[in-house]
Amino acid sequence: MKWKVLINTSKSKCIHFRPSRQTRSNYKFNLGLEEIDTVESYKYLGVIFQEHCKFDNTANTLSTVARRAFGSVISKLYILKEFGFKTFMKLYEACVVPITDYGAAIWGYKSHNSLEMIENRAMRFLLGDHRFTSLLGMSGDSGSIPCTQRRRIKMFQLWNRLLSLDDDRLTKKVFENDFCCATSNKNWCADMKVLFEKLNLSDYYTNKLSININVVKSKMWTYVAESWHVKLSNSPKLRTYAVFKNEFKTENYLVFNLPRNERSILAQFRCGVLPLRVETGRFIGEKLEDRTCQMCAHNCIEDEKHFILSCSLYSDLRQYWFNEATSDLQSSQMQDNDRLIYLMNNLPRRCAKFLTRAFLRPRNKLFN
Known part of the structure; x- marks a missing residue:
């Protein structure tokens, strides 16, 4: 009555936020003479609040909209035929990320498969990899922070915002109140406490201090890179990838804006999913030692090293595309791992062109 505001009781709902093991309150709430319905969830400013403090419905709703937005981005890129890494990332961050991260400062602590699948699909589209490609390899080549960590940065931004509010504000x-109850209850402040501890910034939480977001981004990048290195060392699928990839960063072959077919072949080769016998033999249950190259007489396993360094079927292509480095590559002091590191890190353009032409040669040989 003080502000003479008319409230639409049909759109006003009541939610009892509580743990799932606790029963709903029996209290009835009235607005004037009208009783307000008690509901399981309510959508407010695009965020769906659920009575058990879960945001799965929010994530699923946003993912549906984000998929349509990403489909629109793909349709535009197909018209362009060729596009670069920066072009793709600019379109993705402008058209898709604002949808997937909407309101993430509130619900962004947990990961949601429906949203992560969109980012994984985007990486596959950019690199030209198929669905069996290791996510670890794709994220290492793109050098981008996972979407869950990106949303957690927004939580730090909200932390700074809350600290700056006047004490008489309801928010x-x-x-x-949440901060005082964080030690005993699972709430937003409790999630923030975990994040501060992961980034070795506990003092900011304990003393309720604002934090520079650039510091958070730097710490988050370090945390992601360290986690990536640990997972890479424990991944047998990426044993060859780990030979030449030792730093979490955007690879040069993406920045160089290679043609899509060359970028795709090189990305598949790097991630170990190019259809060589070391990979295709797994599908029929062959032992590793039986997956020998059928294109030459070396009787070696057809893996990435043999394909790019040794197989005699591609000797002329190897001589043509790596002519500047031939003497170094044939040096007796260089081991196969050293040769592979040299090619991947120093000659990505030439590697892409060699792989594109070499990959087609066995098919031509078989069919002709």
């Missing part, structure tokens, strides 16, 4: 009072 600030709720924050202070």
